[in-house]
Amino acid sequence: xxxxxxxxxxxxxxxxxxxxxxxxxxxxxxxxxxxxxxxxxxxxxxxxxxxxxxxxxxxxxxxxxxxxxxxxxxxxxxxxxxxxxxxxxxxxxxxxxxxxxxxxxxxxxxxxxxxxxxxxxxxxxxxxxxxxxxxxxxxxxxxxxxxxxxxxxxxxxxxxxxxxxxxxxxxxxxxxxxxxxxxxxxxxxxxxxxxxxxxxxxxxxxxxxxxxxxxxxxxxxxxxxxxxxxxxxxxxxxxxxxxxxxxxxxxxxxxxxxxxxxxxxx
Amino acid sequence: xxxxxxxxxxxxxxxxxxxxxxxxxxxxxxxxxxxxxxxxxxxxxxxxxxxxxxxxxxxxxxxxxxxxxxxxxxxxxxxxxxxxxxxxxxxxxxxxxxxxxxxxxxxxxxxxxxxxxxxxxxxxxxxxxxxxxxxxxxxxxxxxxxxxxxxxxxxxxxxxxxxxxxxxxxxxxxxxxxxxxxxxxxxxxxxxxxxxxxxxxxxxxxxxxxxxxxxxx
Numbered sequence: 001x002x003x004x005x006x007x008x009x010x011x012x013x014x015x016x017x018x019x020x021x022x023x024x025x026x027x028x029x030x031x032x033x034x035x036x037x038x039x040x041x042x043x044x045x046x047x048x049x050x051x052x053x054x055x056x057x058x059x060x061x062x063x064x065x066x067x068x069x070x071x072x073x074x075x076x077x078x079x080x081x082x083x084x085x086x087x088x089x090x091x092x093x094x095x096x097x098x099x100x101x102x103x104x105x106x107x108x109x110x111x112x113x114x115x116x117x118x119x120x121x122x123x124x125x126x127x128x129x130x131x132x133x134x135x136x137x138x139x140x141x142x143x144x145x146x147x148x149x150x151x152x153x154x155x156x157x158x159x160x161x162x163x164x165x166x167x168x169x170x171x172x173x174x175x176x177x178x179x180x181x182x183x184x185x186x187x188x189x190x191x192x193x194x195x196x197x198x199x200x201x202x203x204x205x206x207x208x209x210x211x212x213x214x215x216x217x218x219x220x221x222x223x224x225x226x227x228x229x230x231x232x233x234x235x236x237x238x239x240x241x242x243x244x245x246x247x248x249x250x251x252x253x254x255x256x257x258x259x260x261x262x263x264x265x266x
Numbered sequence: 267x268x269x270x271x272x273x274x275x276x277x278x279x280x281x282x283x284x285x286x287x288x289x290x291x292x293x294x295x296x297x298x299x300x301x302x303x304x305x306x307x308x309x310x311x312x313x314x315x316x317x318x319x320x321x322x323x324x325x326x327x328x329x330x331x332x333x334x335x336x337x338x339x340x341x342x343x344x345x346x347x348x349x350x351x352x353x354x355x356x357x358x359x360x361x362x363x364x365x366x367x368x369x370x371x372x373x374x375x376x377x378x379x380x381x382x383x384x385x386x387x388x389x390x391x392x393x394x395x396x397x398x399x400x401x402x403x404x405x406x407x408x409x410x411x412x413x414x415x416x417x418x419x420x421x422x423x424x425x426x427x428x429x430x431x432x433x434x435x436x437x438x439x440x441x442x443x444x445x446x447x448x449x450x451x452x453x454x455x456x457x458x459x460x461x462x463x464x465x466x467x468x469x470x471x472x473x474x475x476x477x478x479x480x481x482x483x
Contacts, residue, residue, distance in 0.1 A: 023361040030354050031347065104338045104345040105362060106321040262324045265277055266317060 020107055024116030027102075032120065043124045044131040051079055051132055055141075069229060072141045077228050078196040080132065081158040081221060084125045085194065088118050088162035089187060092169035093180055100266055110174070110260040118166040122159045129155055151227025153239075158220040160246050167253030175263050195221030201234040212236055216245050268296040268319060268336065268411060268441070273328035275314055288314050290465040291328075296411060296441050298334060301434075303452040303473070304445040305480040306462030312445040313341065315462065316413045319443065334410035334441065341415035342397050345404075352384035352391075352399055363407045370406040377432065378402040379425070398425060405432055411441035430455075449477045 033042050058075045091098070095110075095117050102108050136142040145151045172179045191197075194217040200208050211218055219237040226235040273292040276285035288311045296302055306312045316339045317323045319330055338345045346355045353371070360370040375384065378398040380391075388396060397416075404412060412433070433442070434455050446452055452459065452473060459476035460467050463483055470476035 019364070020362060023358055026361070027347065027350065027354065027358045031349055099347075101345055101347050104320075104322055105359075106336075106338070107362060261322075264323055266323055 016107065017109075017112060020109075020112045021115045021119070024102075024108070024112060025120055028116050028120050032124075044128055046124075046128065048128075048132055048135065050083060051076070054079055069233065070143070072136070073143065073228060074225075076132070076136060076142055077224050078221070080125075080129045081155065081217070081224060082191065082194065082196050083128070084122070084155070084158050085162045085165070085190065085217070086187070087121045087125050088159070089166045089169060091117065091121070092166045093173045093183060095166075095170040096174040096260065096264070103261075103264065103266060110170070110264075111254075111257050114167055114170050114257065118163055118170070122163060126155060126159060145228050146230025146232075147227045149227070150223055154220055154223030154225075154227055157223060157242060157246065158217065161216050161220055161249075164246055164249035164253055168249065168256060171253060171256035171260055174260050190217075194218065199225060199233065200236040208236065212238070216242055216249075267298060267331075267333045269329075269331040269333075270294050270319065271329050271331075273315075273318065273330065274326045275311075275318060275323075276326045287465050289318070289325075289462075289467075292467045293328075294460060294467065294469055296443060298410065299439050299441055300458070301442045301444065301456045303456035303459040303476070304443055304462065305452070305459055305476060306445075307480075307483055310462040311465060312462055313339070313415055315467075316341075316415055316443065316445060320413050337404045337407070337409040337412045337414075339413045339415055340397075340401050340404045342393050342400075344400055344415075346388055346396065346400055348389040349387055351387055352380055355388060355399065356384070356403065359403050359407065365407060370403070373406040374399065374402040377405060377428065394422070394425075401429060405437075409440070411443070412437075413443050415445045416447070452477065 029040075033040055038045060055072055055075050058071060095114055096103070099113050099117070102113060103110070133142065137144065169179065169183055173183070193211075193215055195215075200212060200218060200222055203211060219242045222235040222237040223239075225233055226237065271293050273289055274287070275289040276287050279286050292315070294302075304312050304315065314323070318325050320336055320339050321330070321332070322338065345359070347358070350358070352374075356371050356374055357367055360367040374380075378395075378401075380395060380399065383391065383395065388399065391399070401414070414433075430451075442456075444452070444456060456473060457471075459470045459473055461470065461476055461480050461483075470479075
């Protein structure tokens with residue numbers, strides 16, 4: 001290599017990565033939704049296929065104003081972040097193994113695959129959140145948010161959290177078989193501790209302190225609900241703490257994925 | 267030029283704590299334009315060596331230096347997504363290697379003769395059709411060095427003639443590492459041969475000798 005500035009190299013690497021990820025996004029987009037029947041519209045409809053029955057059931061079996069909150073809005077605020085997590089992390093076990101033919105191209109790194117795969121899920125699910133909100137609002141099932149910024153931030157942090165876990169699972173799954181056996185139970189148990197069904201304020205003081213410390217998605221949920229319900233509810237979140245946790249997880253994930261090619265047996 | 271130095275590759279074993287040694291202390295060079303044959307019985311490590319040279323898997327030890335552009339391993343299952351159509355794959359690979367889609371598509375269409383199958387998912391293709399697509403794509407991208415695992419001998423007579431014409435006549439100046447069991451192809455196109463056996467490699471300038479040794483393995 002000739003004398004070349006590190007910045008220049010970095011920029012060139014970044015350009016290649018951008019091209020590769022753009023090509024992957026397009027490729028995965030077609031792979032995920034295809035060109036048949038609804039095609040791209042599934043992006044929005046998928047989430048509603050799940051959300052409507054769940055919401056309908058909750059709507060009829062529960063008191064419409066449990067804990068003084070409108071039930072439908074509460075379930076929406078619980079369910080949509082859960083969908084983001086489920087979809088972004090759901091295929092993480094197979095991000096690498098399911099894309100072996102693509103790894104035959106040296107230009108595609110495992111991290112690119114992850115960005116293309118999980119990134120597309122993230123974008124898709126965030127659009128679904130916006131779409132379902134509009135549908136629910138038109139149907140009169142949900143009120144306009146109290147604070148858009150906090151609501152948006154809550155969803156962005158939920159996505160960031162899901163991307164971190166997706167990255168870590170992607171990287172670990174290609175190193176160890178064990179991950180395949182323990183990840184599915186964990187992802188089911190996630191429903192109980194993520195904040196889907198409860199708020200921090202409903203917990204006893206001691207438990208709440210611990211939960212807020214070790215349960216990052218709970219804080220994301222708190223943000224979403226603070227944005228949605230405003231002073232109807234008491235919420236607990238610490239933006240700098242959760243940012244610090246997610247940054248740490250991001251670095252752990254990046255560190256884990258950097259050597260994945262070494263472990264691949266294509 | 268590609269310089270392979272003291273290459274070792276171990277795979278972890280499903281049943282044993284000790285890893286399996288697939289390649290052991292392999293060194294050689296591929297010059298620009300050189301046609302090198304790779305001989306060895308099934309499981310000798312030919313495909314592994316090709317994957318390492320292409321850079322999609324990393325060696326356990328040793329190094330590979332590439333001073334020219336190197337293709338992906340062109341084999342039956344490689345480089346193409348099976349749930350996607352032939353056209354989707356062409357579009358993807360054209361984008362990935364910065365070539366105009368139309369140019370790549372026209373070339374592959376003409377070379378692989380897949381006709382209307384190009385708009386069907388690759389999983390519906392036969393093994394021969396897949397090889398044709400993968401080979402056609404790598405020819406369209408136009409590398410300095412092609413890594414080819416068997417596929418030249420795949421397909422019908424027409425395809426074999428066509429691929430030899432494209433690979434050996436039109437691209438006579440390109441380097442090639444060719445794994446093949448077909449002595450005729452090797453004899454007529456390659457200048458040197460590597461014989462792989464029990465993870466070790468030996469380089470031969472005399473092709474007839476290499477083929478004779480390979481036949482005796």
